[in-house]
Amino acid sequence: MPLNLGKALICLGLVVIVLGLIFISGAEAEELVRVAIATDAHEIRLSIRGPYQILALNTNEELHKGRYLWRAKVSPAEGGIKIGKLDLKIYGVRIQPKKSPVIYLNGRKFRGAIEIIRRENNTLLAVNHLELDDYIAGVLYHEVSPRWPLEALKAQAIVARTYALYQARLNTDKDYDLVSTVASQVYGGRTSERGRTSKAIRRTRGEVLTYKGKVFPTFYHATCAGHTEDASALWKINLPPLKGRECQFCQRSPHFKWKKKVSIKNIEEALEKANFKVGTIEAIKIIDRDVSGRVTDLEITSTRGKISLSGYRFRLAVGPNIIRSANFDLQVKRKKAYLEGLGWGHGVGMCQWGAFFMSRKGFNAEQILGYYYPEAKIKKIEEIKDDQGKINTF
């Protein structure tokens, strides 16, 4: 009898496991991303408006349980981390709320869970763990206006989702996949979600942009001002969807033209900081441009000789928001550089203001993406996974 009962229990157990597996594979697994929301912090302000657990990062052991946390200061402490009055002798914790979103970090509300890690330099790193589409929901508002036509918002949702997945695949060995600044995509958490951007995300659920069945870095920028840029001119990326093309759609973009005056002294300091050897600058001359009009060769003559750099490098060194694009004219007069340029951003991939005007002309998201990323195709995430469930990536 006991033997038979044992057998029956094993059989029942197997049935439960098999049913469970069917359930898991049948449901579309939601991708998760890890976003650094505070880096090199000496102090973080944290509130949790609901029940939560604090778990040890390495063992998942519960260190503390609470019903509510009101404006706690989180700081690095001797041999660990301090969270309010709690002195935890551990290098990393996971704050797992029972419900989401209830976490407030430095005044912003976040979905999902948060990991706080004390780094070797005695600063804190906070990483938000959440579902991919919840992350995209906190990104879109910073990239485009929620008032834009829905098809433009849908196009933006698909490229932001694709870009995030691509980054996540690149950074699997790191503590996080993405940062919350322009270096990845600006992310503001739940606080940045808006009804229409979230609608665009729901309407494109699971959709990514692919080339030959693989996710690629779907770069985008504010305004190309006539022609998008070939990614291979800036980075070691040589892909047909990122080769650049003419764009007549963004002519009425508010960022079509720009002007800036920068003192030569500022340029000298910025270039030195970026490890270019310049003394006192005597002349700056544009030598060459590519088909898109962006400067490919800028010659700077100084007391330490001549250096040559691309408009892209020059822009990054001086400041990407001071020099808005690499498509500019430049004149030096009385210790100042007078720049007049076109567009905003690196120019690769989708021109956001072009997408806006395309959607106003009646083009849908698929047509917009087809225009800015030639030969690329929209696919479901599930369609581009390999046998191990990993997403195929360039």
Ligand SMILES: [Zn+2]
């Ligand atoms: Zn454009």
